Amino acid sequence: MLHEKLKPFPNDFLWGAASAAYQVEGAWDTDGKGKSNWDEFVRIPGKTFKGTNGDVAVDHYHRYKEDIALMAEMGMKTYRFSVAWTRIFPEGKGEINQKGIDFYNRLIDELVKHDIEPILTIYHWDLPQALQDEYGGWESRQIVEDFKNYSITLFKEFGDRVKYWVSLNEQNIFTRLGYQTGMHPPGVKDDKLYYQVNHHANLANAIAIKEFRNYIPDGKIGPSFAYSPAYAATSKPADILAAENAEELTNHWWMDVYAWGVYPKASWDYLERRGIAPEVNVGDFELLKEGKPDFMGVNYYQTTTYEENPLDGATLEGHFNTTGKKGTMEDTGIPGLYKTVMNENLERTNWDWNIDPQGLRIGLRRITNRYGLPILISENGLGEHDKVEDGSTINDDYRIEYIRTHIKAIQESITDGVEMIGYCVWSFTDLLSWLNGFQKRYGFVYVNQHEEGVHDLRRMRKKSFYWYKEVIESNGKRI
Numbered sequence: 001m002l003h004e005k006l007k008p009f010p011n012d013f014l015w016g017a018a019s020a021a022y023q024v025e026g027a028w029d030t031d032g033k034g035k036s037n038w039d040e041f042v043r044i045p046g047k048t049f050k051g052t053n054g055d056v057a058v059d060h061y062h063r064y065k066e067d068i069a070l071m072a073e074m075g076m077k078t079y080r081f082s083v084a085w086t087r088i089f090p091e092g093k094g095e096i097n098q099k100g101i102d103f104y105n106r107l108i109d110e111l112v113k114h115d116i117e118p119i120l121t122i123y124h125w126d127l128p129q130a131l132q133d134e135y136g137g138w139e140s141r142q143i144v145e146d147f148k149n150y151s152i153t154l155f156k157e158f159g160d161r162v163k164y165w166v167s168l169n170e171q172n173i174f175t176r177l178g179y180q181t182g183m184h185p186p187g188v189k190d191d192k193l194y195y196q197v198n199h200h201a202n203l204a205n206a207i208a209i210k211e212f213r214n215y216i217p218d219g220k221i222g223p224s225f226a227y228s229p230a231y232a233a234t235s236k237p238a239d240i241l242a243a244e245n246a247e248e249l250t251n252h253w254w255m256d257v258y259a260w261g262v263y264p265k266a267s268w269d270y271l272e273r274r275g276i277a278p279e280v281n282v283g284d285f286e287l288l289k290e291g292k293p294d295f296m297g298v299n300y301y302q303t304t305t306y307e308e309n310p311l312d313g314a315t316l317e318g319h320f321n322t323t324g325k326k327g328t329m330e331d332t333g334i335p336g337l338y339k340t341v342m343n344e345n346l347e348r349t350n351w352d353w354n355i356d357p358q359g360l361r362i363g364l365r366r367i368t369n370r371y372g373l374p375i376l377i378s379e380n381g382l383g384e385h386d387k388v389e390d391g392s393t394i395n396d397d398y399r400i401e402y403i404r405t406h407i408k409a410i411q412e413s414i415t416d417g418v419e420m421i422g423y424c425v426w427s428f429t430d431l432l433s434w435l436n437g438f439q440k441r442y443g444f445v446y447v448n449q450h451e452e453g454v455h456d457l458r459r460m461r462k463k464s465f466y467w468y469k470e471v472i473e474s475n476g477k478r479i
């Protein structure tokens with residue numbers, strides 16, 4: 001659909017940026033914080049790019065005032081951050097660590113002081129190691145009760161000032177990388193467990209949302225889903241079916257549960273036939289249905305293209321590009337369902353991620369048509385190598401172009417009738433990329449932090465910083 005004139009962004013549109021505790025805070029063992037699964041995992045040789053870890057990250061824990069001052073200078077309307085579970089409950093449950101609560105109170109107060117709407121993510125992947133040790137973390141149903149208590153604690157402590165909440169960040173990614181590819185903690189490869197872990201995470205998500213209504217009735221909550229809309233490689237019906245299979249098993253498998261409390265039929269039957277469908281208890285589906293979100297949080301980076309994969313086709317494990325050397329990403333697939341192929345119509349980043357703003361519009365419309373929920377774009381952005389010239393200049397025109405074209409796609413979607421709450425760019429400052437170290441940069445603000453050696457963590461505004469400031473000031477008119 002081509003539009004002659006685009007609708008303006010709503011006046012209360014939340015222009016912002018996002019981060020996650022482990023990737024920015026540092027201070028990994030400060031003020032009573034307990035150990036997370038990531039604090040342990042990064043210490044295993046060979047797991048992260050050049051052995052990088054979040055011990056210091058970009059030291060947001062100590063520099064949050066400076067960072068928020070920069071957000072205010074930019075005119076940011078919202079900042080999405082996550083709480084480290086281990087700061088609140090060092091052992092995952094039991095005694096509250098007051099110093100952890102105090103830190104987030106200071107952070108939230110500082111945001112509110114600058115009229116920046118806080119969006120709080122309850123869980124962005126840093127699980128208390130104590131829970132992993134005690135009962136396998138997400139592998140056990142016990143996590144549901146502990147996650148519920150942790151969530152309620154946050155609702156009670158911060159609900160007076162925080163009205164927008166994200167329950168789980170990218171459940172589809174932390175479970176896939178944790179239990180299918182083994183690239184994230186706990187580094188397991190077990191398909192059956194993967195679906196079981198997901199079922200527990202679904203229950204935890206639902207119970208947190210259900211409880212939220214009791215504590216913050218005037219607030220809004222939803223999960224953030226890593227949505228990669230599926231394309232068919234060709235118009236061959238077998239390829240179209242492969243893309244349908246992928247859309248169902250890699251996207252609807254989560255979003256249907258969030259929105260409706262049910263698993264999609266064909267995928268469920270497929271998993272049952274393979275003996276890997278999750279075990280479900282009496283009452284689970286009732287709970288899932290009670291956890292309906294107020295919005296769908298969407299983390300969008302790229303689309304994925306699929307073609308048919310016969311029953312005796314390849315089981316592709318696929319190598320992930322974590323070095324920034326273009327062309328090192330490999331395809332993946334499931335025999336009888338689909339396999340991924342490179343989309344020759346799209347440009348790619350140095351990490352082999354497709355650049356596809358129109359895919360965002362397609363995805364937003366699919367969600368709107370299927371679920372009818374408002375959408376918060378909780379992440380979107382470009383990870384690239386940045387170069388500092390003359391000591392403090394960073395000309396990241398490629399990032400501006402990426403974000404500009406995605407903002408245009410959002411405006412087109414709004415014109416199509418999509419209800420949008422806001423747009424959080426990943427990320428505000430540069431931060432630690434879980435597997436790619438510090439060299440893969442996303443921020444509007446450069447942080448002098450690298451893989452090797454000691455650095456001063458100095459903040460420097462990139463060209464995109466000044467550009468996004470204009471975008472916000474003009475409410476999206478000057479992109």
Ligand code: BG6
Binds near residue numbers: 169226433434
């Ligand atoms: C999302 C995560 O998957 O993508 C972020 O929510 C992450 O935590 C971001 O950093 C970018 O991924 P990467 O691998 O480029 O750091």
